[in-house]
Amino acid sequence: MIEIKNLKKIYNGVTVVDVPHLIINKGESVGLVGNNGAGKTTLFRMILDLIRPETGEVLSNGEVVAGHENWKNYTASYLDEGFLIDYLTPEEYLYFIGGLHQQSKATVDETLVKLSDFFNGEILKKGKYIRDLSKGNQCKVGVASCVLQKPELLMLDEPFANIDPSTQFRLKNMLKELNRSQNVTNIVSSHDLNHITDVCDRILLMEKGVIIKDIATSSSTLKELENYFGVGQEAGELTKDI
Known part of the structure; x- marks a missing residue:
């Protein structure tokens, strides 16, 4: 569905996104987590061709996103x-x-x-x-x-941030149902670790523009993420392995 190759974005001499390679398969529900400034929104905007990278490319269903239009017919987003x-x-x-x-x-x-x-x-x-x-x-x-x-591809940036608890619950059910019944590929960013691990079957952890962990969601994922964000680089559970 989505393939990223050698994608890099630099602002004022600082690399804010650096993703050598990433594949998101059709029908996956993927969560993107990271502290402020990790590069999540910048990555979203490059996938949607809203900003251009210094190097690399994003492909959607095998077609380069930049300069093309077909991907827009099956992609919906709210950032x-x-x-x-x-x-x-x-x-x-x-x-x-x-x-x-x-x-x-x-x-x-x-x-x-x-x-x-x-x-x-x-x-x-x-x-x-x-x-x-x-x-x-x-x-x-x-x-x-x-x-x-x-859509076949749905991208939401921090959708849980400003909505009330009842709506958060309904949104989670909606995303699960779209994925389950219509095979919609979901890519969702959130600072709420409970929501993102509940909705997504795969978690990408970003730090300083780099995806440092690609986690298949399991019963231990929430604790793993809490440990990481609780003690930062001293957390031994997460190491760079991709």
């Missing part, structure tokens, strides 16, 4: 509120996204009914523009727009 059109209402924005994917208003409405629990009565028919919503509710709109697109 932050900058992905939204803030002067629209949620309904206007979601109908707009649906229209880009040749969906009628009635088809969009069918999907929105299925998302009613996720919205928790806080999004639709409130007469608010997206810019007037809380960051958590903006995130709900962003995630809903991704679901509308019926």
Whole structure:
């Protein structure tokens, strides 16, 4: 699904991402974890061709992402509120996204009914523009727009950060169901180790732009990550092995 080759990004002489090789297979649910400044968002933006690397390339289904368009037909992403059109209402924005994917208003409405629990009565028919919503509710709109697109690849950057506990639970179930029933490839970053290990069957740990560990999620993964982030480089459980 995704293959990264010799990908490197440098800002002001500092290497912020350096990934020699990485493969994410179709149908995998992958979590990306790391402290602030680890390079997670920069990596996401290069996968989505939002910024260009100094060296290397990203391939999606065998096609180079940079300069090509086909991958956009099956990829949905929400990294932050900058992905939204803030002067629209949620309904206007979601109908707009649906229209880009040749969906009628009635088809969009069918999907929105299925998302009613996720919205928790806080999004639709409130007469608010997206810019007037809380960051958590903006995130709900962003995630809903991704679901509308019926993607094969879904990328979310810190989706649990600003939403309430009930919505976190619903989002986790949604991601699991998309992966299980539709074989959607999920790539999700999060600082919440409980959520990310619950949702993802594979964890990538980044530090200073480098993926220092590629972990198949097991019953011990959460403890392993907690040990690492609890005592930093003194944690003996995680070593560079990829």
